[in-house]
Amino acid sequence: MVAITLLTSVMLCCFQCGADFIEYRNKTEEFSINFPKGWEVRENVPLDRLPPSTTVPVVAVRPWTDSSDTFSENIIVEVQSTDNADDVETAAGRLINWYSDDVLGALIASRESITIAGRRAVRFVYHFDMQNQDYVTVNYVVVLGRRVFLIGGGTLATRLDKYESLFDRVAHSLRFIGPDA
Numbered sequence: 001m002v003a004i005t006l007l008t009s010v011m012l013c014c015f016q017c018g019a020d021f022i023e024y025r026n027k028t029e030e031f032s033i034n035f036p037k038g039w040e041v042r043e044n045v046p047l048d049r050l051p052p053s054t055t056v057p058v059v060a061v062r063p064w065t066d067s068s069d070t071f072s073e074n075i076i077v078e079v080q081s082t083d084n085a086d087d088v089e090t091a092a093g094r095l096i097n098w099y100s101d102d103v104l105g106a107l108i109a110s111r112e113s114i115t116i117a118g119r120r121a122v123r124f125v126y127h128f129d130m131q132n133q134d135y136v137t138v139n140y141v142v143v144l145g146r147r148v149f150l151i152g153g154g155t156l157a158t159r160l161d162k163y164e165s166l167f168d169r170v171a172h173s174l175r176f177i178g179p180d181a
Helices: 002-013 088-103 157-172
Strands: 014-016 021-026 031-036 040-043 054-061 074-081 107-116 119-130 133-144 147-156
Touching: 021 040, 021 054, 031 054, 031 074, 031 157, 088 107, 088 119, 088 133, 088 147, 107 133, 133 157, 147 157
Parallel strands: none
Antiparallel strands: 014 021, 021 031, 040 054, 054 074, 074 147, 107 119, 119 133, 133 147
């Protein structure tokens, strides 16, 4: 009975929001975001190498289309709880330093201020080596109270032209649905 209730609530949280996107809603973290239709959506994914106090409520993964392909694009939503309400520049700087210095040795390619969900946000792109390939992640940081939302779209550098605008579209679909929105 619990499994049926859980499955039903997940199904109710995902519905069509356009011909090529599906809206995902997370009531616990109080946000919604649109993912490409046909991508596999996974909830509460345990990932290695996350900043402290960070959860991953949802990941969307592009389905495999070629058996010789060893990589699939993904979009990850991370939520980090903080002790105080950081401004977006401080939060983004902390995440950039964490990924570039502490974990991946990533090289930051660009950083810019943007607006997402009516809030100031930071978009940054970094490169790092994954399985001897140049991997790129396009990241978007938005702060809501004491929570920092990081949306990251990952692909191989050779595919960035194909997926960068898709990652931008997903990030700009972020909406906050809780009382603090």
